[in-house]
Amino acid sequence: MNPLLDQMQTFARVAELASFTQAAQVLGIPKATASLAVQQLEAQLGTRLLHRTTRRVQLTQDGQAYYERCKDLLDDVDELQALFQQPGGAALRGRVRIDMSTGIARQLVLPRLPELMDRHPLLEVELSSTDRRVDLVREGFDCVIRVGPVAEPSLVARPLGNVRVATCASPGYLARKGWPHTLVDLAQHDLVHYVSTLGTRSAGFETLDSNGETRFHTMAGRITVNSAEAYLGACAAGLGLIQAPLLGVRELIDRGLLVEVMPEHPAPPMPVTLLYAHRRHLSQRVRVVMDWLAEVVQAHLRSEAETADAQKLSKK
DSSP: OOHHHHHHHHHHHHHHHTOHHHHHHHHTSOHHHHHHHHHHHHHHHTSOOEEEOSSOEEEOHHHHHHHHHHHHHHHHHHHHHHHTTSTTSOOOEEEEEEEEOHHHIIIIIHHHHHHHHHHOTEEEEEEEEOSSOOOTTTTTOSEEEEESOOOOTTEEEEEEEEEOEEEEEOHHHHHHHOOOOSTGGGGGSBBOEEOSSBTBOOOOEEEEOTTSOEEEEOOBOSOEESSHHHHHHHHHTTSOBEEEEHHHHHHHHHTTSOEEEOTTSOOOOEEEEEEEEOOSSOOHHHHHHHHHHHHHHHHHHHHHHHHHHHHHHHHO
């Protein structure tokens, strides 16, 4: 192997095991050789990668950033070598880092993830679920699934479909405030406001008009939140109406904690998009995982649309 790759591999094992002694044993080299390899790597980079004491080894901030990229590069090298060593193509190996909403992760991806892991036993998946929009390139993600408008021209966007948005309230809220049926009724109701940054105000209650245009309706509401979990929790606590992707509230509706209201005044659907960075060559493992994610999400969206069409026909 290339001397630089040897040094990177040694550094990665030391970082993972937090020990020069254990890393040297795993790699089958003397401890002094492992220590020298990391020293040479630090000298080439011009930064310290590890904090060393007599009792422990710990990554520096630069070391953590370098380790993340280093691991991906070593995985790519392993994948490339396996391509010519195994009949019938390469086994997927290495790590894929993905980000998505908690609802998509819990309802769609995690229940089916064992299929993918069983099919590719050398594959590692790091799955992030956060309300904030991660910086895909800076934070080292291979791909992300976004629900809502996408305004990142520097990324490749792969549309997966649209998810229906449901207007919901808790049974306790409806017992206290009554059921809203018309847009005029909204004047007697509260809205839980969802914003990305506290201190700003939400656009209000959203509906589609007869021309398919989005209309915004100002509504009262004393509660403003900036996370999906708090948004659902506020609604379940009876603090007002919410409008959320159906895949995020389906479980709560099935459990009777939330009730869908005003289906005759639907909110505009939200696009679901798979995003990844512009790269000339995507690794095989990333391509396979992205195709699998697209298949899982699109199958759910098709099923959801078919169910909605069946419900419309049954009401005619």
